[in-house]
Amino acid sequence: MKSFIHLVLFSGFLFCNVPFRIGETLYYNASFGGIPAASGILKVVDKEKVNDKTTFHVQFTAKSKGLANYIFPIDDEINIWLTEDSLKTIKAISKINEGNYKAKRNVIIDHNKQIAIVNNDSIKIKSDTHSPYSLFYYYRNKDFTKVKKDGINTIQGKKLTKLNIKIENNITVTVPAGKFMTTKLTPQKSNNQKFKNNGTMSIFFSNDKNRYPVLIWLKLKYGKLELELEKITN
Numbered sequence: 001m002k003s004f005i006h007l008v009l010f011s012g013f014l015f016c017n018v019p020f021r022i023g024e025t026l027y028y029n030a031s032f033g034g035i036p037a038a039s040g041i042l043k044v045v046d047k048e049k050v051n052d053k054t055t056f057h058v059q060f061t062a063k064s065k066g067l068a069n070y071i072f073p074i075d076d077e078i079n080i081w082l083t084e085d086s087l088k089t090i091k092a093i094s095k096i097n098e099g100n101y102k103a104k105r106n107v108i109i110d111h112n113k114q115i116a117i118v119n120n121d122s123i124k125i126k127s128d129t130h131s132p133y134s135l136f137y138y139y140r141n142k143d144f145t146k147v148k149k150d151g152i153n154t155i156q157g158k159k160l161t162k163l164n165i166k167i168e169n170n171i172t173v174t175v176p177a178g179k180f181m182t183t184k185l186t187p188q189k190s191n192n193q194k195f196k197n198n199g200t201m202s203i204f205f206s207n208d209k210n211r212y213p214v215l216i217w218l219k220l221k222y223g224k225l226e227l228e229l230e231k232i233t234n
Helices: 004-008 130-142 144-150
Strands: 025-030 036-049 052-065 077-082 089-096 099-110 115-118 121-124 152-156 159-175 176-191 200-206 213-220 223-233
Touching: 036 077, 052 089, 052 130, 077 130, 089 130, 130 152, 130 200, 144 159, 144 176, 159 213, 159 223, 176 213
Parallel strands: none
Antiparallel strands: 025 036, 025 223, 036 052, 052 077, 077 089, 089 099, 099 115, 115 121, 152 159, 159 176, 176 200, 200 213, 213 223
């Protein structure tokens, strides 16, 4: 279960086409093996300037509840800043508190220089490298017909990973927020290696104009974690 958000969140455009607005808040219920485990929130906080660039400040929080809060307490917060024009990650701040595991990480990404600064350490990256925490928003405005071909580069800590995306179309999903026709995206390592604990993750985006991430599946060695969209506020 190490790094709950990392597992879960594994979300050129015109501003007028971005399918979300300031204040949009998505509420999720998380269960493990069918047992309620946590609640999660994705929120578009504001538009802010970062290094002279106009960005969307988005935030993901996760907190355990019920019995899970005593067995494996979770209290995570990720703040991400995405460029207004292309939804590229240029800054990410993570605070992870999961059981006995605690971590804080600051990342600044310079796409022009192809450098990422991770807690004051400089790392050479490929162009268009993203924080995995940003993909919920990045793919909401992506042409899914081009996703598989393009792939995507991600940075988690100091680890760089190239992902290909498997796509499945027109899947009906029912969650507390309603019934949706969706497109299912499943990230896979480009070198055909498996993720830790043989995990696989899929995100189901609604096919409407909003492209909500309505369901997230995470299959692990010892069970399946599900995040279901509960409600939406603006």
